[in-house]
Amino acid sequence: MSVWIAIGATALGCYLVKLLGLSVPAGVLERPLVQRLAGLLPVALLAALIAQQTFADQVSLVLDARAAGLAAAAAALALRAPFLVVVAAAVLVTAGVRALG
Amino acid sequence: MPQQRETLDQPEAPGASAPPETTGIPSAPGEAAAESPHGGRDDRAVVRDALGVGVAVGLSGFAFGVTAAGAGVSLAQTCALSLFVFTGASQFALVGALAAGGGPLTAAAGAFFLSFRNAFYGLRLSRLLGLRGSVRLAAAHWVIDETSAVALAQRGQHAVRLGFTVTGATLFVLWNLTTLIGALGAGALGDTDTWGLDAAGPAAFLALLAPMLRTGSERATAALAVALGLGLLPVLPAGVPVLAAALAAPLVLLVHGRTLPRRRAAREAERTTTEEAR
Numbered sequence: 001m002s003v004w005i006a007i008g009a010t011a012l013g014c015y016l017v018k019l020l021g022l023s024v025p026a027g028v029l030e031r032p033l034v035q036r037l038a039g040l041l042p043v044a045l046l047a048a049l050i051a052q053q054t055f056a057d058q059v060s061l062v063l064d065a066r067a068a069g070l071a072a073a074a075a076a077l078a079l080r081a082p083f084l085v086v087v088a089a090a091v092l093v094t095a096g097v098r099a100l101g
Numbered sequence: 102m103p104q105q106r107e108t109l110d111q112p113e114a115p116g117a118s119a120p121p122e123t124t125g126i127p128s129a130p131g132e133a134a135a136e137s138p139h140g141g142r143d144d145r146a147v148v149r150d151a152l153g154v155g156v157a158v159g160l161s162g163f164a165f166g167v168t169a170a171g172a173g174v175s176l177a178q179t180c181a182l183s184l185f186v187f188t189g190a191s192q193f194a195l196v197g198a199l200a201a202g203g204g205p206l207t208a209a210a211g212a213f214f215l216s217f218r219n220a221f222y223g224l225r226l227s228r229l230l231g232l233r234g235s236v237r238l239a240a241a242h243w244v245i246d247e248t249s250a251v252a253l254a255q256r257g258q259h260a261v262r263l264g265f266t267v268t269g270a271t272l273f274v275l276w277n278l279t280t281l282i283g284a285l286g287a288g289a290l291g292d293t294d295t296w297g298l299d300a301a302g303p304a305a306f307l308a309l310l311a312p313m314l315r316t317g318s319e320r321a322t323a324a325l326a327v328a329l330g331l332g333l334l335p336v337l338p339a340g341v342p343v344l345a346a347a348l349a350a351p352l353v354l355l356v357h358g359r360t361l362p363r364r365r366a367a368r369e370a371e372r373t374t375t376e377e378a379r
Contacts, residue, residue, distance in 0.1 A: 003178055006205035010195050011185035013213035018188075019241040021223020022232070030224070033354070038221050039313075040322045040350035045215045046190065046310040047323035048330030048346030053197050053303040059335050069300030070307065077311050082157065087164045090304030094297030 065101065069094030147260050151251050151267035158189075158247050159275025161305070165192055166283020168301045171293030172200035176284050183280040187273065188245045190309055191216045194343075197302050203340025211343045222249035229253070229261040243269035318357040325349035 054066045072093035076086040162183060169179040174196050182192045191212035198208035223244045229252065232240050243265070252265035287293050314320050330346035337345060 002205040003174060003199060006195060006199060006209045007178055007181055007185070009206060009209035010182075010191060010212045013209065014186050014188050014191055014216040014219070015242060017213070017216050018219045018223055018244040019238065021220035021225075021244060022227045022230075022237055022241050024224065035221065036354055037350055038217055040319065040354060041347060042190070042215055042218050043310065043313050043319050043322045044326035044347045044349040045194070045211065045343060046306045046313075047326040047349075048343045049194055049197060049211075050303045050306045050310065051327040051330050052201065052334065052343065053299075053306070055331060056201065056334055058202065059339075061331060061334065065297065066300050066303065069297060070303055073300075073304035073307050077308060083161050083305070083308050084164065086308045087161070087301050087304045090300040091297045094300035095295065096297070098295065098297060 065094045065097035068097045144260075144263060147255055147264045148267050150254070151264050152271055154247050154251050155268045155271025156275060159272045160279055161189070162276035162279035163283040163286075164301050164305055165189065165196075165276075166280040166285075167287040167293065167298050168193060168283075168305070169196045169280075170284045170287035171298045171301075172196040174199065176281075176288065179284040180277065180281055183277045186212070187242060187276070188216050188219060189276075190306070193302050193305055198340045198343065201339050204338070207338070207340030207344070211340060214344070214347055218246075219244050219249075222246070222253075225249070226252055226261075226265070229258065230265060231258055240265070240269075243273065245272075247272055318353050321357070322349045322353045325353060 050070070054070045055061050055063065057064075069090035073086050073090040076089040081089070165183065166179055169182065169192075170176070174182075179196075182195065186192050186195070194215050195208050195212040198211050199205075203211075223241065226244060226249060230240065248265050248268045251268040252261045255261045255264045287298060290296055290298075293299065310323065314323060326346040326349040329349055330342050333342040333345050
């Protein structure tokens with residue numbers, strides 16, 4: 001049930017954010033400071049999410065196969081691989097390291 | 102509320118602004134292209150670009166379906182996310198936060214903040230699309246990274262609308278279809294961690310984050326957010342450290358904004374938001 005609450009809240013919130021942009025008069029959100037903040041917000045959130053989903057096990061920090069997977073994804077990105085290849089590289093390397101370990 | 106039409110006195114990226122004469126009454130098909138200072142890209146070129154982006158990104162719904170199933174989210178819930186949230190980063194964030202044991206509203210808050218950028222896409226699209234009433238309500242659901250990138254690259258209202266619609270439709274259909282296939286497939290695999298599928302989420306985020314790390318302030322924000330997100334993990338309830346890490350954005354802005362001369366800061370912001378649309 002709580003998952004459905006999370007889904008409902010996210011769907012509603014995300015839709016209203018999308019609609020907000022289409023509906024507010026131009027100029028309200030166009031101040032440089034607001035735009036810079038909006039540009040940096042996803043950077044902060046994505047970076048924190050990557051770190052946690054790679055190095056966290058509940059509340060403790062761990063270094064496991066996921067770190068190798070993420071390194072593979074970074075290497076794929078450096079080689080300008082497409083999105084799906086980046087994800088596949090992470091999955092395959094993580095599975096491989098687990099199979100060996 | 103009715104949109105005020107005004108002259109485009111704010112500087113905008115080349116390719117992101119419609120000629121002022123096309124921002125008034127919706128023009129007939131072909132008319133906008135004829136007015137284009139570039140001589141008009143024909144509809145087929147717009148559709149080709151839109152399909153390319155729509156198909157490439159639409160297929161990655163597979164990664165989301167797999168990740169959601171691995172996070173213990175049910176098939177119906179996974180599909181509901183792709184249908185009703187329809188903004189990839191937020192979807193990945195939500196299932197990741199739920200899998201980590203975050204409360205429903207804490208998890209939703211992280212996903213919500215991540216979708217803020219869509220408001221800024223909408224802001225720029227609104228004048229170019231020129232939509233009203235129920236059409237605008239429906240179109241809002243498709244205001245995301247990919248539709249904005251394609252639409253903002255077009256000249257003239259007709260091409261902007263065509264690019265937005267074709268990208269949105271292709272992406273919506275494929276993203277939902279591949280989400281379903283991914284979730285079904287992951288369910289058949291059993292323990293998804295054995296297959297390394299728990300690495301799909303962070304890898305997807307990394308692919309989204311990498312193009313955003315261009316300036317020093319962006320890298321500083323990412324580094325500070327990583328430190329906050331990991332450092333606060335043992336002391337705050339699940340899901341909250343990510344929200345606390347979001348504070349890295351205003352903190353860096355506070356420090357960095359002061360060290361930059363006003364003019365340069367404004368120019369940098371302009372460039373940053375322009376490049377985001379690509």
